[in-house]
Amino acid sequence: MKIAFTTSLPAEGFVRLEQHTLYAPLEEADVLVSTFDKPVMREMIMSAPHLQLVTNFGVGFNNIDLEACRERGIRVTNTPQPVIEPTAELAFALMHDVARRTAEFDRKLRQGKAEAFGVMNNLSHSLYGKTLGIIGMGRIGQALARRAVASGMSIIYHNRRPLGDEDIRRLGYEARYMSKEELLETADFVSLNLPYTPEVKHLIGERELKMMKNSAYLINTARGAHVDEEALVEALKGGVIAGAAMDVYEHEPQIHPELLTLDNVVLSPHTGTGTWEGRIAMCENVCDNILAWERKDIDSMDIVL
Numbered sequence: 001m002k003i004a005f006t007t008s009l010p011a012e013g014f015v016r017l018e019q020h021t022l023y024a025p026l027e028e029a030d031v032l033v034s035t036f037d038k039p040v041m042r043e044m045i046m047s048a049p050h051l052q053l054v055t056n057f058g059v060g061f062n063n064i065d066l067e068a069c070r071e072r073g074i075r076v077t078n079t080p081q082p083v084i085e086p087t088a089e090l091a092f093a094l095m096h097d098v099a100r101r102t103a104e105f106d107r108k109l110r111q112g113k114a115e116a117f118g119v120m121n122n123l124s125h126s127l128y129g130k131t132l133g134i135i136g137m138g139r140i141g142q143a144l145a146r147r148a149v150a151s152g153m154s155i156i157y158h159n160r161r162p163l164g165d166e167d168i169r170r171l172g173y174e175a176r177y178m179s180k181e182e183l184l185e186t187a188d189f190v191s192l193n194l195p196y197t198p199e200v201k202h203l204i205g206e207r208e209l210k211m212m213k214n215s216a217y218l219i220n221t222a223r224g225a226h227v228d229e230e231a232l233v234e235a236l237k238g239g240v241i242a243g244a245a246m247d248v249y250e251h252e253p254q255i256h257p258e259l260l261t262l263d264n265v266v267l268s269p270h271t272g273t274g275t276w277e278g279r280i281a282m283c284e285n286v287c288d289n290i291l292a293w294e295r296k297d298i299d300s301m302d303i304v305l
Contacts, residue, residue: 001020001021001030001290001294002020002028002029002030002031003020003021003022003023003024003029003030003032003033003290004023004024004025004026004028004029004031004032004033004048005022005023005033006032006033006034006035006038007037007038007057009033009035009279009283010279010280010283012280012283013279013280013282013283013284013286014283014286014287016291017287017290026044026047026048027047027048027049027050028050029048029050030050030051030052030053031051031052031053031054031055031290031293032048032051032053032054032055033055033056033286034054034055034056034057034063034064035056035058035063036056036057036058036060036270037063037253037270038063039064039065040054040063040065041065041068042065042067045068045069045072045074046068046072051072051074052073052074052293053074053076053077053289053290053293054069054074054075054076054077055076055077055286055289055290055293056076056077056078056304057079057282057283057286058078058083058273058282059078059079059080059083059140059195060078060195060223061076061078061304062195062196062223064304066304066305070305074305075293075301075303075305076303076304076305077293077301077302077304078304079282079285079286079289079302080302081139081281081285082273082278082281082282082284083140083272083273084139084140084143085143085278086272086273086275086277086278087143087193087221087272087273088140088143088144088146088147089147090221090247090268090271090272091140091144091191091193091221091247091272092144092148094219094245094246094247094266094268095127095132095148095189095191095217095219095245096127097245097266098217098219098243098244098245098264098265098266099124099125099126099189099243100124100126101122101124103266104263104264104266105122125215125242127148127151127152127153127189128151128152128153129152129153130153130154130188130189131153131154131155131156131186131187131188131189132144132145132148132153132154132155132156132187132188132189132191133156133157133158133178133183133184133187133189133190133191134155134156134157134175134191134193135180135183135190135191135192135193135194135203136158136159136192136193136194136195137157137158137163137175137193138159138193138195140193140221141157141191141193141194142171144193145157145171145173145175146171146173153189154174155173155174155175155176156175156176156177156186156187157175157176157177157183158177158178158179158180158183159177162177163175163177180208181211184208184211184212185212185213187212187213187216188213188215188216188217189216189217189218189219190204190212190216190218190219191219191220191221192204192218192219192220192221192222192227193221194222194226195222195223196222196223196225196226201225201226202227202228202231203226203227204218204220204227204228204231205227205228205231206228206234206235209231209232209235209240209241210240212240212241213241214239214241214242215242216241217241217242217243217244218232218241218243218244218245219244219245219246220246220247220248221247221248221272222248223248224246224248224249224250224251224252225250227246228250229249229250229251229256229259230256232244232256232259233256233258233259233262236259236262236264236265237258237262242264243264243265244264244265244266245265245266245267245268246259246265246267246268247268247269247270247271247272248270252270253269253270255267285302288300288301288302289301289302
């Protein structure tokens with residue numbers, strides 16, 4: 001079996017595949033390991049006559065032309081399990097950072113621009129007692145909620161459909177379902193944790209931002225296209241919402257230049273799954289998918305297509 005990669009990944013994560021040819025040319029490959037920063041488009045797929053499996057290194061798969069894969073009968077898999085805890089960790093860290101102004105204070109201290117030390121200077125907002133609204137209450141959303149509950153927050157959520165009674169019992173904490181509009185009007189923090197499809201492009205735009213409290217914060221660790229960045233910049237500048245924390249961007253890797261100038265924004269370079277532990281676990285999940293495909297064990301694969 002010959003395996004091509006769109007990106008160089010940690011060798012220690014692919015020890016179980018050493019009997020196969022790794023980093024083969026795409027035109028010779030049976031399997032392609034893809035990453036979110038390297039789109040796998042139709043021309044690539046059609047230029048690989050032996051390709052039978054695209055296994056994505058990540059939970060998202062909007063970087064892959066699924067229609068072209070479908071035409072060729074190519075299987076597509078992803079790595080949903082290893083990304084849960086690292087992404088939830090970062091979402092919680094960003095939420096904490098923007099509310100407590102941690103990055104802003106650090107930056108101003110280093111630049112000599114911070115306000116003087118004092119009891120009523122440099123005030124921020126606590127997470128304790130606040131309401132977190134999660135749009136996309138899947139595995140990552142639930143992992144974020146678990147952290148928020150431990151910090152004394154209440155949870156509301158919006159999905160295409162409410163969680164079932166058994167799912168709610170399994171959570172171990174209270175989570176109330178609301179419509180998207182009710183959630184935006186109620187939440188102190190709105191976190192986007194849903195996968196990207198064309199139907200949810202600009203899920204948060206000018207209309208939605210105006211529904212949010214002036215004191216509310218928007219957190220996005222999902223996909224940049226969920227948010228209309230032009231509308232977000234205007235909302236941040238105009239005090240429509242209090243702040244935003246983002247790990248993903250609408251035109252990634254380009255970042256809206258005005259986001260870089262605003263103190264009420266915390267930015268991260270798409271590092272939701274970017275821990276050493278997470279990367280190795282994702283490599284192992286890719287190996288699981290490839291080896292399951294090799295032995296024709298479809299039930300053990302994380303199948304997208």
